[in-house]
Amino acid sequence: MTAAALSIDLESYWHAELLRHHIDRSQADDRLLHIVPSLLDMLAAAGVHATFFVVGEVIDRHPQLIRHIADLGHEIGCHTYSHRPLWELDATSFAAELAQFAAAVARHLPGVQPLGFRAPTFSLNPATAWALPVLAQFGYHYDSSVFPLKTPLYGVPGCPPLPYRPAPNLVDSDPTAPLWEWPMTAWRLGPVTIPVCGGFYLRALPMPIILHGLRAAQKQGPIIVYVHPWELDEDIPRLPLPWQDRLITYTNVGRPLRRRLQTLLDTFAFGRMIDVLPAQSQ
Numbered sequence: 655m656t657a658a659a660l661s662i663d664l665e666s667y668w669h670a671e672l673l674r675h676h677i678d679r680s681q682a683d684d685r686l687l688h689i690v691p692s693l694l695d696m697l698a699a700a701g702v703h704a705t706f707f708v709v710g711e712v713i714d715r716h717p718q719l720i721r722h723i724a725d726l727g728h729e730i731g732c733h734t735y736s737h738r739p740l741w742e743l744d745a746t747s748f749a750a751e752l753a754q755f756a757a758a759v760a761r762h763l764p765g766v767q768p769l770g771f772r773a774p775t776f777s778l779n780p781a782t783a784w785a786l787p788v789l790a791q792f793g794y795h796y797d798s799s800v801f802p803l804k805t806p807l808y809g810v811p812g813c814p815p816l817p818y819r820p821a822p823n824l825v826d827s828d829p830t831a832p833l834w835e836w837p838m839t840a841w842r843l844g845p846v847t848i849p850v851c852g853g854f855y856l857r858a859l860p861m862p863i864i865l866h867g868l869r870a871a872q873k874q875g876p877i878i879v880y881v882h883p884w885e886l887d888e889d890i891p892r893l894p895l896p897w898q899d900r901l902i903t904y905t906n907v908g909r910p911l912r913r914r915l916q917t918l919l920d921t922f923a924f925g926r927m928i929d930v931l932p933a934q935s936q
């Protein structure tokens with residue numbers, strides 16, 4: 655069993671929560687054709703297959719790129735169709751998102767059956783857990799949308815550290831739950847939980863802390879790391895955001911994160927999430 659999974663949330667920079675209201679998409683290049691090929695080269699050089707949670711709009715915009723990713727043997731998962739967080743949806747509009755995503759897959763990725771889902775902005779919490787039965791109805795086997803601590807935007811403090819079948823409160827296990835949840839990896843030090851798995855934390859915390867935290871978490875069970883292609887982009891357009899949002903969005907994007915990802919690829923034997931999860935989820 656692989657003890658580490660690498661997940662790529664494949665979205666445009668304008669899907670990011672702090673940017674999505676600041677962009678005129680009709681004018682903008684989403685830059686994915688500049689960034690994703692070099693990410694695929696890094697993974698190929700490391701011999702790593704990853705899980706790509708893809709936004710449906712991106713499948714429709716770049717069908718050949720996503721087909722190429724699937725053909726390389728990476729897992730294709732769902733990151734909704736439009737990247738609206740679950741707290742802006744209800745069960746009906748979420749089902750419509752999943753149907754739109756399924757239609758994009760059927761159009762452009764024949765033979766691909768996504769089994770995993772990640773909510774935009776880790777927006778699964780007890781108030782949005784209505785999404786889990788909807789995912790099961792659409793044939794998904796696992797979800798990976800729970801962040802293990804409260805941040806200003808999201809989080810479910812107290813969730814289990816390893817894959818489990820979640821009760822609606824997302825903290826307790828329920829063996830009858832319709833799918834598996836794999837929460838994001840954190841380094842748990844007594845009462846302190848340090849997110850070491852991706853995003854701003856992976857870019858901003860000192861790398862020895864990231865490595866130590868991931869190794870400590872891996873002693874308990876499999877770990878997940880995640881990155882967004884836009885975080886690897888030196889030339890990401892710099893928008894005039896409020897200073898806190900600018901800090902969270904742009905700290906160490908581009909080459910610094912690329913170097914960190916290379917260190918992680920050199921350190922851990924990453925695989926696809928579906929290959930790491932318990933066999934019942936496959």
Ligand SMILES: [Zn+2]
Binds near residue numbers: 665774
């Ligand atoms: Zn996302």
